[in-house]
Amino acid sequence: MRARWISIVLAAVTAASLTACGSDSANTANTAPTAGSTSGSGxxxxxxxxxxxxxxxxxxxxxxxxxxxxxxxxxxxxFAGSSALATQINQGAPADVFASAAPANMKTVTDAGNADGTPQNFAKNQLVIAVPKGNPKNITSLSGLAQPGVKVALCAPQVPCGAAAQKALQAANVQVTPVTQEQDVKAALSKVTLGEVDAALVYRTDAKAAANDVDAVEFPESASAVNEYPIVVLKNAPNQAGAQAFVNYVLSPAAEQVLTNAGFQKP
Structure with a gap:
């Protein structure tokens, strides 16, 4: 009889242990982070x-x-001209992500071995002629930039907006002598908003952002000078996981909507 009771007790203990293990497994499964959640993403x-x-x-x-x-x-x-940023990266400036306004400037970084992976295009942009509100010089085309007395600001040739401007002017067979060549598109645009020039070739998105101060004149030759925007995680990124997460976010529908609202086109 005593042996029979011992057997019953052992069976009960074993069953309780199995139940506890099953309960722990179920709880673990129920509390595991779901795919895409921030918790546990690192x-x-x-x-x-x-x-x-x-x-x-x-x-x-x-x-x-x-x-x-x-x-x-x-x-x-x-934020700066893509050519200047590429130079800084290749000289060892600490950064996690590089987003360029043109593939050419990105290539200087990848050729130097400073990119981690292949750059991906996330947007594209076109040029417009930015003029003061009301367009006092009545500039309606690229040829208007070559009129006597019209002061024009361009981006420097090594800057993406400058390279695009040269392509567009060549396509229109128009020669323009700028009064200034700036190191980024914001600086070129500021020459218009400050009243220092009569026009500047800038991106459509920049003119839209400054719509209270400038008008944007579209011109057909801009179609021959569309800039693709690539982004990449940098090889020596101090925060590799964060860098990749940010790049993934820029490529997401949520970020695409922000870019579209700003006037960028899909790549």
Whole structure:
């Protein structure tokens, strides 16, 4: 009889142990992070993004949205001409992500071995002629920039907006002698808003952002000088996980909508 009771007790203990194990497994399965959730994603800390000046407004918004979707991250931007940013990266400037306004400037970074992976295009942009509100010089085409007495600002040739401007002017067979050549598109646009020039060739997105101060004159030759915008994680990124997460976000529908609202086109 005593042996029979011992057997019953052992059976009960074994059953209880199995039940407990099953319960623990179920609880673990129910509390595991779901795919795409921030919890357990490993995304945190500061992320430094070098981005073309023409991305200032849209990337500032995208950065805020990214931080809201990924608590614990802080995105810091350095906006400038893509050529200057590429030079800084190749000279060892600490950054996690590079977003260029043209493939040529991105290529200088990839050729130097400073990119981690293949750059991906996330937007494209076209030029317009930015003029003061009301278009006092009545500039309606690229040929209007060559009129006597018209002061024009262009981006420097090594800057994406400058290279695009040269392509467009060549397509229109128009020669323009600018009074100034700026190192980024925002600087060229500021010459118009400050009243220092009568017109500037800038991106459509920049003219839209400054719509209270300038009018945008479209011209057909801009179609021959469309700039693609590539983005990539940098090889020596201090925050590799954060950098990749930010690049993924820029390629997401949410960021695409921000870019579209700013006037960018889909790549």
């Amino acid at each position: 995304v945190s800390g500061p992320i430094t993004v070098f981005a073309a000046a023409s991305l200032t407004e849209s990337f500032t918004q995208i950065g805020k949205d990214f931080e809201a979707a990924n608590p614990g991250t802080t995105v810091t931007f350095s």
